Amino acid sequence: MKRLFVVLLAWFSFVVSFKTQAQNFVTDSLDNYVRQGMKDWNLPGLAIAIIKDGKVVAMKGYGVRDIKTKEPVDENTLFLIASNSKLFTATALAQLDYDKKLSLNDKITKYFPDYKLYDANTTNLVTIKDLLSHHLGTGTFQGDFTFWNGNLSRRQIMAKMKLLKPAQQFRQSFGYCNSCFLTAGEVIPLVAGKPWENYVQDSLLTPLGMTNTYTLGKGAAQRKDVAKPYSTVFTGKLSELPYDLVDNLAPAGSLVSNVKDLSKWLLLQLDSGRYMGKRILPWSVLQKTREMNTVISSTKSSVYPSHYTGYGLGVFQRDYNGRQVFYHTGGADGFVTNTCFVPEEKLGIVILTNNDNQEFFEALRYQILDAYLDVPYINRSKQALQVFKPQFEASVAKVKAMQARVKGNAPSLPIPKYVGTYINELYGPISIVQNGKDLQVNFSGHATLKAKLQYMDNGEWLLTYNNPAFGIFPLQFKIDQNKVVSTFIKVNDFIDYDPYLFVKVDDKKPGV
Template sequence: MKNGLILVLFAFMTISGCNTATQNESTAYDDRIDGIFTGFDDANKPGAAVAVVKDGEIVFKKGYGSANMEYDIPVTPSTVFHIASVSKQFTVFAILLLAEEGKLNFDDDIRKHIPEVPDFGKTITLRHLAAHTSGLRDQWNLLALAGWRLDDVITKEHVMKLVAAQNELNFDPGEEFTYSNTGFTLLAETVARVSGQSFAEFTKARVFDPLGMSSTLFYDDHEKIVKNRSYSYYNTGNGYKKSVLSYANVGATSLFTTVEDLSLWAMNFETPKVGSKEIIEQMNTLAQLNNGETFGGAYGQFVGDYKGLKQIQHGGADAGYRTYLARFPDQKFAVAVFSNYADANPGALALRVADVFLGDQMTTEQQEQAAIPDFITLSEEDMGSFAGSYWNESGVYARKIYFKNDTLRYFRGENNESPLMPIDQNTFQMLNVEVDLKVKFEEKGDKKTMIVTIDNGDPIVSEQFEPLDYSRADLAGFTGVFYSDELSTAYTLIMRNDSLIATHPRHSDFSLTPIKEDMFSADRWYFGNVRFERNLDNSISGFRVSSGRVRNLLFEKEED
């Protein structure tokens, strides 16, 4: 009996000791993750939620800060967020479910299912749409050019009418990768038409309910009440304001979910309860261009390395919502980070969480390769020597480099600039971006070139130029009313204080700055650069706008 009692006590102590060790390990993780989210752990600020999946279960979940600042409602792991473009992987998944059932083919022409998509003379497949290689202009840029604010109520019908009015593509399908939200709106509409259900109904019945994602829905009605939802905010410098979102369109965006529910989705990639391993494999496979090259994009996701580990991820940003889901399939690990604060960087936060759990699986060499390089000190004179305007001919855009507050800055347009920190005499690291982006300056004759590399990819070269100095009389030749049939809208160009000004009934006025002959630049994200076209008599006939995800959109000059 005594020996038996000793054995029982020994067993109890052993079990107790194991539990204590596990508890200590868990507490250590908790403390380190809490440290990552210190900046959000304030009831008077917008917040964040995080969940970590390891080996098929949630091993950590927590909320920080405020989900609703007007009513002091805290963020919890059960708080519902709009997760923006993280929605896209669900849209591809829905298409592949129907393909597996033989109801459509991933290589179908989109016009087979949505005949009102214009015939551009080139076949656009569902695969092209899912890989951002369709050439279709982006819906948000088009809407903004047409005079919409992104906090307007924007419905599926609005987007579909805009698509139906397009006359041109950015490029031939499959030739390039350019991110296009339009393609995913069309994919969601394809699911609806083939299944006979709304996209929200189909995904609820076929994905969310089977996975137990009880707080998840595609939000296709801007007036719908959603329990436990968060609202988004931005900082004005003098306090916070609401960042309003009234979307009523789905596919490219508008998934409402929690970090808990999204964890169930992440687990489905490892052990499919919905869909098949073949669907998962297809979604994770890198897409190819017509020339056989890959570009880091899969289908509704992006594939790359983080500190030597394979990462499959997507981020999202609408209004003040910022979201990120990262999966590390070889480690059976995933992390989701949501925030309702426009200045949040959930990708960086998620990867710091990944460091906590997976750091010991990265070799020293891999960690050094991924580390941000040491910065050096350059004089104001040295950094100022790189200031100027730079033109990229292939991308048809201008960038400005200028020195401000002891820092060199890379300026893309209104409220869109990034600081550059020197890592050698001519090379700079860009801060506050989710990629490894370096900017190098080189002399080319009497001018400089600016070479941008992203994640050690192909260099993007821009040449320094001096913006053309038009006289007032010359600028007056560009004035008039310019109308777009594709957008059903017009801009009026006028002279004001010796400057060429663009006006629109729904937008604030903005100036057009001369770059080169007949080429101007605007400081609006949606307007970009303007190339004027002329008649045989050399008079202005119209202009074409290029703004990143929209190229060469024609506005014709109306007769006086």
């Protein structure tokens, strides 16, 4: 009996110690940790909400939403949450599956008979569930240079997907695909009689009282209390970016929200589809989104207490010190965000930030998980910074070295030889025109995107986009028999990993 008492006492002490660790971090250490992290990572603003046991135990804004006006971030400050929109799309489709309006196993050609992918067998087999699970076999972000912030309509994007040549096997690999989520989301108007944005508003946002969440990004810059987007990528300096406009990819990432509203979404996830005691969604709907459809990794992490990572429908999942954690991140130009929930612990976390070139938003999430899931303390921000900082400094140094090579040297051919129209089958045409001693690239697929080409040396030019989010890169032209044949054009990996081959189609000089 005494032995049992000792064991129970030890267990009680462990539980109290565990709860104290979590409470102490949130109540005593969170503010200092966040402020130091924001300083270390050059982060203008951050908003966070933590939910535990059915209550919001922390909800706060830090820093500023605008570095010029110094207007502060608070719980109502709006951020573009990008791919955190995906679980809303998947949940809406799972609800329609529950209502027998569709089946997640329906082939997509049932709804779009003319829909085609690169491979005919994939076209004939691909289902709504495949699209929501990133099963297409394409590479991560493949095609997004063409689609992201572009001029194409939703249906035009779907039509272009047949040009995405898979680098992997259908249903055998994970390739993160925004155009897949768009395609799945476009089934909604066909079965529900209203566009994706209206259905998500009516079935999810309004019932949850998410009154300051917007399904489309159009007009975000004019909304009250919206954070401005910033980045330090390529130059090392905090630069303001244009707001993304990805409403043509809306089901994949157009939502604009704040931590106050997103805490309601997490409370629903943690209460089996209920909010404030009211049933909003059947539990089976949430279950469908959480079933693992794609194994991403089954290798033990060397950094975190985790052994596997997978993907359900619009949500990642992994084990973390013995608990099942569901999460997603969202990256828009100038914003990186995450949402996370641990049903076994009734724990939810949402973090929104307005500098896209930092990993503090993730380090903070893991720090909170460590505190609540009894992981021995290690400063996750400092740990991540040790890896990030040398890579970041090397990237900035590389750009500065290229800029220093612009010295007025003359290219191998006269400037007019480079002028003309160039075409990539997926993207379409671009025009290269003369701009004084330099060249300028005009991108027909984007309303305002341009790039400056300055000759460096050894056949290399410096490509600098007018939108800093797209990046700064070296560029070479392929020249054959004194004629320009083609060039590869690269954008920031944050947008698309693949370079695009553009082939010159004429020697005529188009208008500027």
